[in-house]
Amino acid sequence: MPQRRVVTGRSQEPRQRFAEELRLLRAERGVSLRELAGELGWDASNFGKMESGRSLGSPEVVEALDQYYGTPGLLLALWELAVGDPSQFKEQYRRYMVLEAEATSLWHYAVSRPPGMLQTPAYAREALSAGGLKDEELEQQVIARIGRQRVLEGDDAPPFRVILSEGVLRNSLRDPGEWHEQLEYLLAAGGRPNITLHVLPFGTGLHGLASTDVMFLRLLDGRAVAYAENDVRGELVEETSRVEHLHRTYDAVRDLALSPAESRTFILRMLEEVPCEPST
Missing domain, CATH: 3.30.870 (Endonuclease; Chain A)
Known part of the structure; x- marks a missing residue:
């Protein structure tokens, strides 16, 4: 199982931290977005948007990624932090x-x-x-x-x-x-x-x-x-x-x-x- 990274060792912004972890895990596994999509059954563009920070995805997708990468609960925990981050709301809020x-x-x-x-x-x-x-x-x-x-x-x-x-x-x-x-x-x-x-x-x-x-x-x-x-x-x-x-x-x-x-x-x-x- 990949070693859990200390959150404070990388980005302190929840959304960026989540996207960063997704990129690192896929790089460690050595698979392309297309290969990842083939394994999990979602479109490759969805994973691309999640890794770039343009989308957070759904909890179902994140749970599937946790299982695929062997990181039980890690990605879902980061996803929950990103969802609760005030930056998810429009600037005035x-x-x-x-x-x-x-x-x-x-x-x-x-x-x-x-x-x-x-x-x-x-x-x-x-x-x-x-x-x-x-x-x-x-x-x-x-x-x-x-x-x-x-x-x-x-x-x-x-x-x-x-x-x-x-x-x-x-x-x-x-x-x-x-x-x-x-x-x-x-x-x-x-x-x-x-x-x-x-x-x-x-x-x-x-x-x-x-x-x-x-x-x-x-x-x-x-x-x-x-x-x-x-x-x-x-x-x-x-x-x-x-x-x-x-x-x-x-x-x-x-x-x-x-x-x-x-x-x-x-x-x-x-x-x-x-x-x-x-x-x-």
């Missing part, structure tokens, strides 16, 4: 992603879509596809988005309060079965001890976040930052006075929302209206 991973508590208000941390893979795929992504880039971003959900998992997961505008729950996916799955996921998330979920129903009037998604993060040093996003731009807000103003607006919206118990009942009623079988 990267600093926010780093801060999100370190947050001690989070608050979110959603205008038209569930927050990425509460999306199913099917929802993330349709949402990102609607934004123009496709093929490998689309799948890469789906994996990266779903990977963010690890922040909310585990015994030491931070508390997360989310307010969903009713519009989030009315703007369904094309496939009823996938939409049913997304609503069930929100319902289950609201039942987790670290997640508090509110629904803001239609008819509560205009408010300061009517067209703005916003996430607040409480950091280890006690500071709070916010990421505010509308249809045309997103902005990381770190100035204390602006963050406090946004948070007061958020608190006012929370006062208009249904309680967690009422919100659960609201989502349950919506689930009853949606067929659980996929459309044909």
